[in-house]
Amino acid sequence: MQRNPKILITGANGQLGQVLTKALRDRHGKSSVIASDINQTSDSDEHYLFLDILNTERIKETIDDHGITQIYHMAAILSASGEWNPSKTWNVNFNALLRILEIARDKKLDKLFFPSTIAVFGNTTPRTDTPQDVPLLPETIYGISKTTGELWCNYYFNKYGVDVRSVRYPGIISYQSIPSGGTTDYAVEIFHELLQHGKYECFLEKDTALPMMYIDDAIQATIQLMEAPKADIQTRIGYNLSAMSFTPATLFAEIQKYLPTAQIAYKPDFRQKIAESWSQSIDDSRARTEWGWAHQYDLERMVKTMLDNLSTQK
Numbered sequence: 001m002q003r004n005p006k007i008l009i010t011g012a013n014g015q016l017g018q019v020l021t022k023a024l025r026d027r028h029g030k031s032s033v034i035a036s037d038i039n040q041t042s043d044s045d046e047h048y049l050f051l052d053i054l055n056t057e058r059i060k061e062t063i064d065d066h067g068i069t070q071i072y073h074m075a076a077i078l079s080a081s082g083e084w085n086p087s088k089t090w091n092v093n094f095n096a097l098l099r100i101l102e103i104a105r106d107k108k109l110d111k112l113f114f115p116s117t118i119a120v121f122g123n124t125t126p127r128t129d130t131p132q133d134v135p136l137l138p139e140t141i142y143g144i145s146k147t148t149g150e151l152w153c154n155y156y157f158n159k160y161g162v163d164v165r166s167v168r169y170p171g172i173i174s175y176q177s178i179p180s181g182g183t184t185d186y187a188v189e190i191f192h193e194l195l196q197h198g199k200y201e202c203f204l205e206k207d208t209a210l211p212m213m214y215i216d217d218a219i220q221a222t223i224q225l226m227e228a229p230k231a232d233i234q235t236r237i238g239y240n241l242s243a244m245s246f247t248p249a250t251l252f253a254e255i256q257k258y259l260p261t262a263q264i265a266y267k268p269d270f271r272q273k274i275a276e277s278w279s280q281s282i283d284d285s286r287a288r289t290e291w292g293w294a295h296q297y298d299l300e301r302m303v304k305t306m307l308d309n310l311s312t313q314k
């Protein structure tokens with residue numbers, strides 16, 4: 001029988017982790033969700049821990065001390081930052097996952113969530129409507145570490161029965177924090193810059209299409225997958241997940257409907273090459289069929305929601 005969940009979130013101060021922590025606490029109660037990170041929280045949170053995911057012994061102690069039954073393992077170094085220090089990225093993104101998989105097996109945890117990414121795709125992947133099962137040949141160390149992570153999750157499920165579940169998030173758009181270190185960050189930065197300064201210099205070319213998702217959909221998908229009956233989860237590699245796909249020019253045009261004097265310039269940097277190796281759109285029909293995934297936010301609704309929330313924050 002499933003125990004009442006006692007959840008540990010790693011990387012809880014990140015773009016996804018902050019919102020996920022709140023959503024899980026709303027669902028299960030604050031004391032049932034331990035948030036952890038190597039960044040200190042700004043407010044006092046008695047259920048927050050400093051926890052470096054490279055410190056295996058401390059993770060084990062945390063699980064024992066708090067009676068943890070599930071881990072949402074969000075901590076990682078993202079695609080653009082990863083390129084500055086590949087071996088550190090491999091250590092944080094892959095070696096730490098492997099140790100957490102082993103801990104999940106040893107301590108008989110009920111469930112483990114591993115966030116993967118569209119960065120697992122590479123130049124050999126079909127770029128539009130990318131299917132679930134394709135050869136993965138990622139270009140970045142971030143993509144390499146997440147691809148290998150997916151394979152080990154699948155291995156730990158098949159060999160040891162560890163109930164690990166995973167999705168390949170597209171670029172995540174949220175108003176709660178300003179992300180850094182990712183290739184899709186432009187789609188959040190643009191809102192802040194246009195609202196504050198009326199102009200934005202985009203680090204991708206205007207016609208670079210990428211799959212994207214509003215944060216509420218990403219959190220909904222995560223919790224829905226983790227709560228789905230085990231029999232519905234028919235793959236233990238990352239599920240393709242999709243909501244919308246747009247270019248910087250399309251996003252800017254939609255924002256311009258609300259901010260008609262806004263201006264944009266395009267100055268692509270090294271992230272352009274990374275973006276060009278990823279998919280433009282994703283076929284997520286297996287997630288929709290197998291565990292009922294359905295997105296709520298398209299481009300129009302996402303832009304309006306972002307502007308409404310960021311305008312009231314000012």
Ligand SMILES: NC(=O)c1ccc[n+]([C@@H]2O[C@H](COP(=O)([O-])OP(=O)(O)OC[C@H]3O[C@@H](n4cnc5c(N)ncnc54)[C@H](O)[C@@H]3O)[C@@H](O)[C@H]2O)c1
Nearest residue numbers: 011013014015016038052053074075076115117169171172
């Ligand atoms: N945001 C996106 O667009 C996106 C897209 C695809 C996949 N993902 C995946 O989702 C997960 C969460 O992403 P995010 O956007 O919230 O990332 P983020 O960079 O905003 O947050 C990651 C967090 O991990 C923490 N961290 C880094 N090294 C650590 C360590 N050694 N020990 C403990 N904590 C450490 C950081 O302090 C940070 O708070 C990641 O695994 C990422 O790969 C994110």
